[in-house]
């Protein structure tokens with residue numbers, strides 16, 4: 001049987017990890033990336049029987065590392081069928097007038113430029129092979145802007161625009177481009193946004209049933225199992241209790 005390969009960025013946690021596991025269950029060998037090597041190594045032990053995992057530790061902001069590692073993949077890993085651009089986070093939740101420029105740099109550099117670097121390293125082979133699927137994990141924050149979301153929302157609006165641009169430019173090559181835009185998903189996301197403040201992070205997911213990383217992974221699974229002539233171009237997925245970026249029906 002021909003080897004099928006999926007590369008998932010940010011596979012050490014949350015949505016990325018769930019995507020790696022579900023794609024492995026669907027017969028893909030996995031290239032898993034992130035900065036935390038121990039977690040990537042641990043993921044190897046969770047692979048289903050017969051599936052392989054190649055861990056690659058790099059920061060998506062490090063352009064040189066991205067092109068060095070992804071440009072020199074070992075022979076059996078070169079032809080990537082599915083790229084899930086998932087690595088990303090919010091850093092801070094502050095009004096624009098008091099926002100921290102280090103947070104702004106992180107969000108633009110990781111969520112936008114990191115996604116671009118990884119894509120640029122992978123897309124040429126997809127074009128040559130005239131095949132492949134790119135799934136960009138955007139956000140409801142890429143469809144709406146909410147108070148204090150300023151730069152994070154900007155970064156995710158950019159992901160939405162870049163996704164649309166990729167779909168147009170890669171159309172002649174038969175490469176599928178999919179944008180998935182989740183609302184509130186309980187992961188380490190809020191812990192990162194609030195810089196390790198567990199109490200504040202937990203509160204985000206209290207009083208209603210948030211989405212789980214597995215819910216997003218199951219959508220990825222559905223997307224990649226569509227026949228060749230079908231692409232789910234743009235998907236917004238919310239917890240049932242969430243009606244918009246700012247409207248969540250919480251039990252008081």
Ligand code: NDP
Nearest residue numbers: 010012013014015034035036059060087088185187188189
């Ligand atoms: P997590 O914090 O659980 O996971 C984030 C992942 O991104 C980790 O694996 C982390 O790996 C990786 N990552 C972060 N920064 C970098 C970096 N500089 N270089 C390489 N990898 C990096 O959050 P989620 O799973 O929730 O987030 C995944 C994606 O989903 C993000 O793009 C996020 O914006 C998006 N999203 C999340 C929502 C939510 O409510 N949770 C809703 C909508 C979208 P490591 O730290 O090991 O590098």
Ligand code: 8X3
Nearest residue numbers: 139140141183184245
């Ligand atoms: C993550 C969801 O609402 O915190 O992108 O922006 S939200």
